[in-house]
Amino acid sequence: MRFYLGLATTFHDPALALVGPDGTLLFAEATERFLQYKRAPNCEPDAPAIIAPLLREFVPPGSEIVVASTWGEQFSDFLKGQAQAGTFDLPTLAAHPVDLNASFVPEQAERVFIADLHLAQARAGLGTLLALTQDVRTGGRPPRARVVGQRRYAHHLCHAAYGLWGSPFAEATSVTVDGMGETGASAIHRLKDGRIEEVKRHRGRGSLGFLYGLITDLAGFDQVKGEEWKIMGLAPYGRPDPDLAAILACLYRVEGTRLRFADADTIRGVAAELLARRPADALEHGWADLARCGQDLFGTLMDVLVAEAHALAPSENLVIAGGCGLNSSYNGRVLGRSPFTRLHVPSAPADDGNAVGAAWLAYQEDHPDWSGPPEEARPLTPYLGARVSTTPMERLAEQEPRARKLGHGAVTREAARILAAGGLVGWVQGQAEFGPRSLGNRSILADPRPAGAKDALNAKVKYREAFRPFAPSILAEAGPDWFEDFADSPYMERTLVWKDSVRDKVPAVVHEDGTGRLQTVTAQRNPAYAALIAAFRDLTGVPVLLNTSFNVMGKPILHTAEDAILMFYTTGLDALVVEDWIVVKDPAMIRSA
Ligand SMILES: [Fe+2]
Numbered sequence: 388m389r390f391y392l393g394l395a396t397t398f399h400d401p402a403l404a405l406v407g408p409d410g411t412l413l414f415a416e417a418t419e420r421f422l423q424y425k426r427a428p429n430c431e432p433d434a435p436a437i438i439a440p441l442l443r444e445f446v447p448p449g450s451e452i453v454v455a456s457t458w459g460e461q462f463s464d465f466l467k468g469q470a471q472a473g474t475f476d477l478p479t480l481a482a483h484p485v486d487l488n489a490s491f492v493p494e495q496a497e498r499v500f501i502a503d504l505h506l507a508q509a510r511a512g513l514g515t516l517l518a519l520t521q522d523v524r525t526g527g528r529p530p531r532a533r534v535v536g537q538r539r540y541a542h543h544l545c546h547a548a549y550g551l552w553g554s555p556f557a558e559a560t561s562v563t564v565d566g567m568g569e570t571g572a573s574a575i576h577r578l579k580d581g582r583i584e585e586v587k588r589h590r591g592r593g594s595l596g597f598l599y600g601l602i603t604d605l606a607g608f609d610q611v612k613g614e615e616w617k618i619m620g621l622a623p624y625g626r627p628d629p630d631l632a633a634i635l636a637c638l639y640r641v642e643g644t645r646l647r648f649a650d651a652d653t654i655r656g657v658a659a660e661l662l663a664r665r666p667a668d669a670l671e672h673g674w675a676d677l678a679r680c681g682q683d684l685f686g687t688l689m690d691v692l693v694a695e696a697h698a699l700a701p702s703e704n705l706v707i708a709g710g711c712g713l714n715s716s717y718n719g720r721v722l723g724r725s726p727f728t729r730l731h732v733p734s735a736p737a738d739d740g741n742a743v744g745a746a747w748l749a750y751q752e753d754h755p756d757w758s759g760p761p762e763e764a765r766p767l768t769p770y771l772g773a774r775v776s777t778t779p780m781e782r783l784a785e786q787e788p789r790a791r792k793l794g795h796g797a798v799t800r801e802a803a804r805i806l807a808a809g810g811l812v813g814w815v816q817g818q819a820e821f822g823p824r825s826l827g828n829r830s831i832l833a834d835p836r837p838a839g840a841k842d843a844l845n846a847k848v849k850y851r852e853a854f855r856p857f858a859p860s861i862l863a864e865a866g867p868d869w870f871e872d873f874a875d876s877p878y879m880e881r882t883l884v885w886k887d888s889v890r891d892k893v894p895a896v897v898h899e900d901g902t903g904r905l906q907t908v909t910a911q912r913n914p915a916y917a918a919l920i921a922a923f924r925d926l927t928g929v930p931v932l933l934n935t936s937f938n939v940m941g942k943p944i945l946h947t948a949e950d951a952i953l954m955f956y957t958t959g960l961d962a963l964v965v966e967d968w969i970v971v972k973d974p975a976m977i978r979s980a
Contacts, residue, residue: 393746581758593648625679712736772819827916847959
């Protein structure tokens with residue numbers, strides 16, 4: 388039997404995905420979850436501690452493994468070309484030849500970027516080999532599986548493969564936009580008859596992803612920490628300042644359907660001019676006017692790329708892939724601004740998702756008749772990660788009388804009752820979400836009705852900036868009653884505008900501009916979560932819960948029941964539910980089920 392292990396091998400957001408002998412996606416998870424290290428920079432996705440239990444669970448003895456990684460040979464060609472031109476020297480690149488004491492220098496940052504990427508490619512698959520040889524070392528047994536191939540796929544092709552094959556569409560056009568691929572920062576692909584073809588690859592160093600990252604830094608945040616999305620949250624608080632917009636406009640020009648980005652000197656000049664204008668408190672609170680202008684600019688430039696994609700590969704169906712696909716604010720508007728009528732953005736559009744794309748590409752290479760997952764498996768479920776053990780809850784119950792196992796119906800009713808009474812509930816069920824959003828399996832939940840719920844959650848658990856909105860989960864069938872131009876949004880991939888008439892019913896999840904980054908929930912996609920929201924609706928008349936990721940600021944989403952218990956006792960959570968178990972802090976909350 389042959390398995391396909393996809394490894395996302397960018398030096399940030401590494402991840403792995405395992406595809407079985409019949410093409411089924413068995414597992415996908417970002418490395419940060421296992422390590423509990425946000426974005427897991429420079430960590431290998433298949434460290435032996437991660438891959439060994441996965442192989443034991445899914446791969447029978449005697450199997451074959453093909454390792455597929457997410458940067459193509461073109462990246463190596465690029466490095467060789469640069470080395471020949473004298474720009475980089477590969478051996479010294481690998482040793483990080485930068486002055487660590489120097490202040491930020493763009494050229495050095497680029498060298499570190501390329502060195503990290505080079506090292507990440509060089510290590511791809513080593514962890515798996517080590518885990519397999521462990522069998523030989525420890526027990527004298529032959530390895531349970533053999534690595535029979537190591538393949539590489541172009542970065543943007545991996546983004547497109549994951550986005551297109553994971554979509555509900557039989558045919559579609561994808562626009563991939565990120566920081567950088569092997570030769571450029573955006574690409575257009577088409578899905579037709581189950582096959583993915585490249586329509587256009589943009590070339591050059593100009594990058595909408597990097598431009599958004601620059602705006603993130605200039606507005607007082609940190610793109611290295613992945614804080615680009617704070618720009619989206621802050622933008623509605625800013626005003627569209629024509630002076631700032633004019634300065635930003637120096638960074639690009641539109642030629643027909645093409646974007647041309649400014650040269651490095653111009654970018655430096657723009658950065659200096661903006662820094663000279665930056666308000667003194669920007670590092671503390673962010674620079675809202677720049678965030679607004681930056682987000683508006685992002686929309687303008689994305690429109691150019693999307694329009695070109697439709698012109699070159701006309702379709703009703705659009706897929707947005709790459710890290711810029713996390714811009715839910717733009718995603719919510721794109722259908723009104725382009726000829727496309729339906730949109731899919733995968734749950735993990737950034738580089739972690741590429742692990743799935745690479746594994747599927749390798750599978751199709753060996754099975755040319757395979758045309759993507761079967762219809763019933765699309766759109767792809769986001770619940771692809773690890774489960775938690777309930778053993779820690781059993782141990783807790785031995786000492787904690789307020790911890791009980793209730794059965795699923797009863798635990799759902801209890802949690803809904805606590806939520807309706809204003810309690811904060813940590814909710815852990817099933818397999819973890821793949822991608823950055825908690826979608827009801829690793830979530831902190833709250834009643835969206837009190838206007839003060841957002842501040843209470845920030846004060847008790849999340850400790851994050853006041854301007855950042857909290858998102859709603861809504862039963863899909865209720866969506867048209869609550870949102871303008873309602874569209875299904877299973878992964879919190881888009882923000883839509885709340886209807887005027889409902890905004891004062893759920894003020895905690897209505898953002899400054901009247902929008903919400905919604906998750907639409909169905910019993911088919913997530914039965915446990917749909918049942919909880921339905922139970923809350925039965926008590927309150929509101930089919931909406933406030934849903935935020937089960938983590939604390941600066942940490943990844945939790946990975947184990949022990950993590951959940953630790954957070955429960957060190958934050959202001961009122962109740963914790965893990966599968967059929969519940970524990971509460973206030974004895975008055977206990978009600979016999
Ligand atoms: Fe990417």
